[in-house]
Amino acid sequence: MRYVSTRGTAPVLPFHEAMLTGLARDGGLYVPEHIPTFSLGEIRALAGLPYEEVARRVMLPFLGDSFTEDELAEDIARAYAGFAHPARAPLKQLDANHFLLELFHGPTLAFKDFAMQLIGQLFQRELTRRGSRVTIVGATSGDTGSAAIEAFRGLENVDVFILYPHGRVSEVQRRQMTTPAEDNVHALALDGHFDDCQARVKDMFNDFGFRDAVGLAGVNSINWARVLAQVVYYFTAATALGAPDRGVDFTVPTGNFGDIFAGDIARRMGLPIGRLVIATNQNDILHRCLTTGVYETHEVIPSISPSMDIQVSSNFERALFHAYGGDGAAVAQLMDELKTTGRFTVSQGALEALREIFASGRVSEDETAATITRTWAATRELLCPHSAVGVAVAEAHLDPARPMVTLATAHPAKFPAAVEAATGLHPPLPPHMETLYERPERVTEVPNDLAALETLIQERRHA
Ligand SMILES: *Cc1c(COP(=O)(O)O)cnc(C)c1O
Numbered sequence: 001m002r003y004v005s006t007r008g009t010a011p012v013l014p015f016h017e018a019m020l021t022g023l024a025r026d027g028g029l030y031v032p033e034h035i036p037t038f039s040l041g042e043i044r045a046l047a048g049l050p051y052e053e054v055a056r057r058v059m060l061p062f063l064g065d066s067f068t069e070d071e072l073a074e075d076i077a078r079a080y081a082g083f084a085h086p087a088r089a090p091l092k093q094l095d096a097n098h099f100l101l102e103l104f105h106g107p108t109l110a111f112k113d114f115a116m117q118l119i120g121q122l123f124q125r126e127l128t129r130r131g132s133r134v135t136i137v138g139a140t141s142g143d144t145g146s147a148a149i150e151a152f153r154g155l156e157n158v159d160v161f162i163l164y165p166h167g168r169v170s171e172v173q174r175r176q177m178t179t180p181a182e183d184n185v186h187a188l189a190l191d192g193h194f195d196d197c198q199a200r201v202k203d204m205f206n207d208f209g210f211r212d213a214v215g216l217a218g219v220n221s222i223n224w225a226r227v228l229a230q231v232v233y234y235f236t237a238a239t240a241l242g243a244p245d246r247g248v249d250f251t252v253p254t255g256n257f258g259d260i261f262a263g264d265i266a267r268r269m270g271l272p273i274g275r276l277v278i279a280t281n282q283n284d285i286l287h288r289c290l291t292t293g294v295y296e297t298h299e300v301i302p303s304i305s306p307s308m309d310i311q312v313s314s315n316f317e318r319a320l321f322h323a324y325g326g327d328g329a330a331v332a333q334l335m336d337e338l339k340t341t342g343r344f345t346v347s348q349g350a351l352e353a354l355r356e357i358f359a360s361g362r363v364s365e366d367e368t369a370a371t372i373t374r375t376w377a378a379t380r381e382l383l384c385p386h387s388a389v390g391v392a393v394a395e396a397h398l399d400p401a402r403p404m405v406t407l408a409t410a411h412p413a414k415f416p417a418a419v420e421a422a423t424g425l426h427p428p429l430p431p432h433m434e435t436l437y438e439r440p441e442r443v444t445e446v447p448n449d450l451a452a453l454e455t456l457i458q459e460r461r462h463a
Contacts, residue, residue, distance in 0.1 A: 001064035003030040003224060006321040007335065008328020016066035016126050019119065019225040020134060022218020023205040027335065028328065029317050030224045035268045036061035040244045043270060047239040051088035052076050054239075055118075055232045058269075062228055067122065075121035082107050082117070084430060089114070089233040091240055091405070094379050094391070097398060099405045101237045104384070107432070108176050109411035110307070111259060112147035114233065115226035119219060120151030127157035134217040135461050136160045137204055139197035141255065141307045142169035143410060145187070146176035148219050153182040158217075159461040161186045163197040163453075166445060168306060172414050172429070178441035186460055192448040193300050194310050203450045210454050214461060221258030222314050230262035235271060241403045244272050251277040251394035251406045253386040254286060255308040257315035259407065264319065264357060274402045278360040279393035281305045281368065286313055290360040293351045295334075296343035304365060304418040305385040307410065312338075319358070323350035361393035368392065372422035382412040382419060382427055 003018040004010075007028030013021065018030040046054050055076045060069055067075075080088050085105035092100045106113025127133060136158055138148050145162035152160045162177055166189040169177075177187040190197050198220070205211055205218065219226065238248040250273060252260035260276055267273040280287045281303045289295040297311040317331060323346070324330045337344040346354070363371070371388040375381055383391060387408035394406040412419045412427040420426050429436060446453060 001062055002033045004033050004328075005029065006031060006317050006328060007332040009332075014066050015063045015225070019122060019223065020126065020217050022220065022223050023202065025208070026332070027206065028331070029222050029315065031318055031321060032062060035265065037268075037270045039270070043235070043239065043244040046235055051232070051236055052080060054236050055229070058232050058235050059228055067125070071125060075118060075125060078121050079117040083113075084432070089236055091237055092381060094375065094381065094406075097400065097403050098394060099237070099241065099403060100381060100387070100391070100408050101233060101405050102408045103233065104408060104411035104414070106147070108143070108146040108150045109414045109430070109433075110143040110147060111230070111407065111409045112143045113150070115229035116144075116147035116151040116219065118229045119223065119225045120155065122225060123152070123158060123217070124155050133157040133159075133215060133462070135214040135457065136217050136219050137201055137457065138162050138218065138220050139194065139201045140164045140169075141194040141309060142173035143307050144220060146173055149177050149180055149185045149187070153180045153185045155184065159184050159186070161188060161457055161460070163188045163190045163200060163446070165194050165197055166191055168193065168302060168309070170306065170415055170417070172416070172436065175436050175439070175441065178443045179436065179439040181442075184462065187443045188446045188453075188456075189443050190446050190448055195300060195312055196448045198310070198312065198314070200448065200450055200453055204454065207450070207454070214457060220314070221256045227258055227262050227265065227315070230259055231265045231269070234263050234266035234273070237405050238266075238271050238273065241405070244270070247272040247274040247402045249274045249277065249397065249399060249402050249404045251279050251390050251397060251404060253305070253308060253390040253407065253409050254278045254280055255310045255313065257286065257313045257319065259409070260358075261315045261318055264322075267357065274399065275359050275397070276357055277393055277397045278358055279390045280360070280362050281308050281389050282362070282364060283309050283311060284362040285311050286316065287360040287362040289346065290354065290358060293346045293348070294343060295338070295346065297338075304368060304415070305389050307386055308389065319354060320346070320350065323353040359397055361396055363389045363392045369418065369422045372419060376423045376425075382423065382425065383408065384410040384412045384415045385418040386410055
């Protein structure tokens with residue numbers, strides 16, 4: 001199994017190299033050269049298995065010779081042992097044909113733990129094998145950073161630097177990043193938006209001198225290994241609801257397009273997913289693009305679902321690559337256009353290909369809050385604002401022919417202010433996080449400036 005870049009010119013890599021590299025050297029994202037498929041019988045056999053067993057079966061065909069089956073099974077077991085629910089990704093029923101997939105029972109209370117806990121284990125294994133170390137630099141709108149710091153803190157072969165937009169993450173998110181005491185993790189509060197954080201990380205990856213000097217590695221949602229880990233819960237949810245003998249729709253609260261793209265991979269592997277519905281808040285570049293064919297960045301408007309407050313949706317490039325039939329040159333041209341003009345137009349053929357798979361909807365702040373209120377009243381399920389965006393969009397896309405699964409991407413206690421405003425209830429933190437507000441914080445404020453960031457990382461990393 002080999003991985004190619006969406007822009008067509010970077011070296012072709014095996015799984016472990018694509019995992020350690022993150023962004024391809026031509027600026028593109030790694031995707032599998034071909035996508036393995038499962039027979040109906042193989043999918044049927046997944047129903048009712050433990051999450052870890054489904055994870056092993058779904059991921060193994062993507063690994064090539066990078067890790068053995070036993071190594072994978074061991075790392076999966078370690079990754080999910082700390083989850084607070086035995087099903088790992090339990091399904092709750094909201095209505096006759098509408099289900100909620102709770103992805104927030106990991107250590108930092110967001111779905112990001114599913115991928116990050118696993119790649120922490122895989123990084124450790126691979127770096128120990130080759131006796132080298134890497135410097136992980138990541139941008140976060142809040143949840144990726146806390147999940148990465150939690151997954152990598154104290155690991156021997158890694159330094160982790162996380163850039164988050166100063167003053168624009170929730171207090172729980174910030175404290176999850178600033179309170180771990182291990183000196184291999186570093187929280188950096190950047191003077192700017194999430195898109196600035198993401199742009200500076202991309203700049204560092206494109207500065208090959210710096211990249212090679214510090215052994216730069218990426219764990220943002222562009223990392224293929226993260227996407228792969230997220231494919232698993234589409235299989236557990238769909239088979240629990242009758243797949244492959246009936247189709248299932250999914251609605252996904254979407255920002256960087258990693259989580260929903262994992263659903264597209266599951267579909268290409270043979271899981272009968274009817275539609276994948278993109279749910280966005282008022283930062284709706286993807287909804288506008290699906291509707292008009294024009295992908296155009298606007299200013300970010302801060303919302304009560306901050307993990308989706310982004311305009312450049314990085315993993316969308318992977319969907320474009322498929323929609324353009326694997327034409328890396330065409331994708332590279334669109335991305336150049338985006339960089340110079342802030343927009344591009346998707347070709348008619350590619351737009352049709354995207355619309356065959358994806359639907360989309362956008363939810364205002366008021367509708368998001370009203371959905372939290374209404375869902376609590378009707379079902380006693382407390383939704384975080386991101387999950388509420390998903391539920392609201394899903395309700396507009398229900399199809400009596402198929403069950404709908406909405407991904408609940410974070411625990412309500414991670415965004416207590418919005419939940420309390422909508423319901424009058426203050427969602428309590430789970431027991432393992434009760435001391436979060438008492439622990440001392442450690443953070444460095446940094447300017448939105450590439451040279452200053454590179455200097456700081458050079459100084460702080462362990463050689
Ligand atoms: C990261 C995140 C999202 C967006 O996921 P993408 O994979 O970036 O589309 C949605 N909700 C929450 C709570 C998140 O942390």
